[in-house]
Amino acid sequence: MSENSCSSNICDEAIGLLMTYQCNLSCKYCYIHTKKSKAMSLDMAKSIIEPFLLKDQGLLNIAFMGGETLLAIDVIRPLVEWAENANWRRRFRFFGSTNGTLLSEDLKLWLTEHKESIRLGLSYDGLPSSQVNNRGDDAIDVDFFLDTWPKQAIQMTINRETVPQMADGIIYLLKKGAKVHPNVAFEQTQWGKQDFSEYSKQLNKLIKFYSENDEYPLISQFIHNLGEYAYNLQHPITEFEVCGMGHGFQVYDVDGLSYPCHILSPLVLNEEKANSISEIVSNTPNAIDGRCEGCPYITTCPTCAACNFIYRNDINRRDSTHCNVMRLEVKAFIKKEVARLKKKEILSSDDAREIDAIKELVEYNRTHHYPQWE
Amino acid sequence: MSNGVFKFIKDIFIDDDDDDDDDDLETSDEDVDSLTLKAEDIERDEDNGQISFKGLNKKVCATRHGCQGATDCDYAYGDY
Numbered sequence: 001m002s003e004n005s006c007s008s009n010i011c012d013e014a015i016g017l018l019m020t021y022q023c024n025l026s027c028k029y030c031y032i033h034t035k036k037s038k039a040m041s042l043d044m045a046k047s048i049i050e051p052f053l054l055k056d057q058g059l060l061n062i063a064f065m066g067g068e069t070l071l072a073i074d075v076i077r078p079l080v081e082w083a084e085n086a087n088w089r090r091r092f093r094f095f096g097s098t099n100g101t102l103l104s105e106d107l108k109l110w111l112t113e114h115k116e117s118i119r120l121g122l123s124y125d126g127l128p129s130s131q132v133n134n135r136g137d138d139a140i141d142v143d144f145f146l147d148t149w150p151k152q153a154i155q156m157t158i159n160r161e162t163v164p165q166m167a168d169g170i171i172y173l174l175k176k177g178a179k180v181h182p183n184v185a186f187e188q189t190q191w192g193k194q195d196f197s198e199y200s201k202q203l204n205k206l207i208k209f210y211s212e213n214d215e216y217p218l219i220s221q222f223i224h225n226l227g228e229y230a231y232n233l234q235h236p237i238t239e240f241e242v243c244g245m246g247h248g249f250q251v252y253d254v255d256g257l258s259y260p261c262h263i264l265s266p267l268v269l270n271e272e273k274a275n276s277i278s279e280i281v282s283n284t285p286n287a288i289d290g291r292c293e294g295c296p297y298i299t300t301c302p303t304c305a306a307c308n309f310i311y312r313n314d315i316n317r318r319d320s321t322h323c324n325v326m327r328l329e330v331k332a333f334i335k336k337e338v339a340r341l342k343k344k345e346i347l348s349s350d351d352a353r354e355i356d357a358i359k360e361l362v363e364y365n366r367t368h369h370y371p372q373w374e
Numbered sequence: 375m376s377n378g379v380f381k382f383i384k385d386i387f388i389d390d391d392d393d394d395d396d397d398d399l400e401t402s403d404e405d406v407d408s409l410t411l412k413a414e415d416i417e418r419d420e421d422n423g424q425i426s427f428k429g430l431n432k433k434v435c436a437t438r439h440g441c442q443g444a445t446d447c448d449y450a451y452g453d454y
Contacts, residue, residue: 200398200399201398203399204398204399328399331399331400331401332399334401335399335400335401338401338405338406338409341409341412342405342408342409347412347413347416348416349416349417349418349419350419351413351416352413352416352417352418353418353419355409355410355412355413356413356418358401358406358409359406359409359410362401362406
């Protein structure tokens with residue numbers, strides 16, 4: 001399995017378990033505004049996952065969600081050991097996203113021993129100064145994560161305040177040996193021109209870094225299929241399933257009830273919205289936001305349907321920040337590719353087709369200006 | 375005042391590039407034209423006219439909260 005793919009013969013089914021509503025940090029961009037003291041019991045967790053484990057199917061991914069995952073370690077440890085010690089007919093893998101602040105030496109030993117069954121994904125926002133700015137704590141053993149799960153990317157969240165340190169933060173983590181997944185936070189307030197201008201500068205820094213250091217793994221901002229975008233120009237998309245929310249993926253709350261995802265659950269929503277959300281999701285077609293109609297980048301443009309709902313009351317209503325960020329990333333990628341193709345002595349057929357796509361997309365970018373949405 | 379002097383003053387004191395804050399990511403026509411010329415005689419492999427959404431370059435799920443690819447959505451997905 002390539003490091004950046006998950007084909008259907010590897011991951012067959014995935015569920016989420018909302019282990020705890022609590023967190024020990026208060027990150028600036030967190031969508032959980034009220035941290036209640038709810039947690040899932042061991043018996044509840046077993047009763048939820050056992051029917052899935054009993055199926056005779058491919059790999060089952062069980063994602064621990066929250067809140068901070070490691071605040072539920074007293075349930076997670078016996079749960080993982082219970083799953084490991086039974087003789088199921090399918091393979092399984094636990095995953096937990098964590099802020100990394102609650103790793104004791106004893107827990108590190110346990111995680112190392114069980115690292116094939118449970119993988120932790122660290123959220124760490126680049127430079128230590130950005131980490132402190134966003135999350136208030138940088139006393140984290142990043143190397144433990146890199147040593148234990150070297151293929152797991154570090155989730156690096158970027159917001160308006162930390163954009164100026166974005167490139168340095170990515171380079172800092174890459175040079176530590178990490179794979180990095182930088183992403184712009186989904187928030188209620190939108191970026192302005194200054195923020196996009198700064199983002200452009202950061203992308204330029206990264207273009208220069210990668211041109212001089214091509215041995216480092218690319219971040220997703222520099223992974224694009226320009227041929228796909230050129231194809232989309234001629235064949236506009238109108239319907240598109242953005243994520244598995246409500247269509248295969250489900251998250252189980254502490255009481256055993258299931259929701260489309262952890263954001264569209266009582267973890268974030270009030271009771272009224274939480275009770276109606278499954279119906280809302282199933283009655284909402286996978287339609288593109290009308291304002292995106294005809295955009296060639298729609299097939300990889302980031303969005304979070306849950307964040308669209310909580311901030312704009314509409315699963316399909318996207319934010320302007322990511323629209324503009326996507327535009328800049330594609331321009332940066334084109335710039336990077338132009339430099340690569342100019343240097344290449346002999347072009348391949350794929351290079352030639354990419355050049356055809358570049359020509360169309362440069363023209364498109366020049367004639368399409370992106371509005372400042374609400 | 376000559377046109378040259380007027381332009382000189384305008385360039386210094388008047389910022390009329392408000393719409394081009396990201397100029398430094400632009401690809402020039404010269405670059406596009408030179409690459410087009412460079413690729414002119416190269417035969418393009420036949421394609422079937424449809425690019426799979428899942429493409430060659432799978433991107434990490436941008437929702438960043440993802441299901442680790444198990445639900446096989448239209449989005450290009452990847453490791454959590």
